[in-house]
Amino acid sequence: MSRPEPLAGRAVVVTGAASGIGRALAVRLAGVGCPVAVADVDEAGLKQLDLPGPVLRRPLDVRDAAAVTAFAAEVREWAPAPLGAVFNNAGVAIGSSVLGAVPEDDDWLWEINFRGVVNGVRAFLPLLVAQDAGTIVNTSSVYGLIGVPYQSAYCAAKFAVRGFTEALRQELRGTGVRAAAVHPGGVKTNIARNARFRTDPEGRGRTHEQIAADFDAIARTTPERAAAIIHKGVDAGRARILVGPDAYLVDALARLAPTRYYDIVAGLRR
Template identity: 90%
Template sequence: MSRPEALVGRTAVVTGAASGIGRALARRLSAAGCPVAIADVDEPGLKEASADLTGPVLRQVLDVRDAAAVTAFAQTVSEWAPAPLGAVFNNAGVAIGSSVLGALPADDDWLHEINFRGVVNGVRAFLPALVAQDSGTIVNTSSVYGLIGVPYQSAYCAAKFAVRGFTEALRQELRGTGVRAATVHPGGVKTNIARNARFRADPEGRGRTHEQIAAEFDAIARTTPERAAAIIHKGVDRGKARILVGPDAYLVDALARLAPTRYYDIVASLRRSRR
């Protein structure tokens, strides 16, 4: 495989760009001289995000569940892009907190359509252009929950494991080309994903409110979106196939390898000590 090309000066596409990691990525890449095409279903947040960017920007309100709309967005990007396409960051994501027994199928379907099907839609829409130019990187956001199973996160884990498997299969298909595929596994990042998640009731039965659960997530999240964006950017520039974000991601990855059936005993113990 050819040597990786730096993203500086090349066009970047970022979904889920209205907040969190996506917004930080767009800001960082724009500051590095990349024309940036940003998309999100959150129109007000997307406008705010575009105001942060210093270079050429294309802004598109987009629901990644809509394959036709994502394909149309890819065509718009192709017509607009002032530089060759460097990377497509399929980053949009949502969360749910529920037990398997108490899960609502409609909630699970909503999450899977965004977190997994949205990634597939993004890959299928932009891959032809990348293959045609024989360069660039598909960057799909999974999670540490795509490395281990976590109670009350069955839908999220299923989608993130699916992103991991899909991307790793794609990476093998791209052998011998100049196009790469990378999977991002963030640990706890200080974003609004927990606050924007769907919660019907405390899945652990402890009577916590949605806000209390989100506050607990914030308390253990150690990585800022800006730091996550820097790690991802550097990982793509170095041609990494798997990008772990945050010290907790490295810990989870090691536990999954060393104790594949008992990792959660250790994780649960660490969580209790932090509480």
């Protein structure tokens, strides 16, 4: 398959656009002339998003399949240019042991991180197929490449996004539509601060703020850098987009030591 058309000047859709990687993607792509349709459950955050050019802003809970489908219909009528990419990026986190998991918290995460991606794909894929062009871009994680203690729900959802996207990519062979999975490493966003923690899952007595600060200390990539990598990866037609040096390290460890990678990761953390 030949390289896709560059995203510059083409319409794009970004969910989870009120903060973090989604916000940085919206800003970057609007800056290269993309009409941008942005959605997030955080309506106040969307209103604060300052973007040049045509913008469609909609509060949206990606768990609501009917609402996502209605958003896609609105984008189809609004878009002043062909649709270049749909970034299914909305996501949340929790921290818990499997033994201490709260089922309602796990369900909340799975509905957003996996079902929200599926809803986005099902709503927007017909638009891309009809024009026989464009890319579905689904945000997984390095936690979709390896299993990590106290992140069972998050890993499950991100592995599911990876598998769903890879299956979709094979179904799209022979068409002009692509599917790409994004695997960010540590990115300096508010996901840890907005996560659900009932107690410190490691039993160290840390507060929610201390857990978030520990995440910030190992997060090496800015949202702006992440957006640049993702943008370039989509323009290059990549099926798997690794974000950050830690993502490349994790990917290599998963391949070279598929049952022992966490021994190495834990040693590096220490």
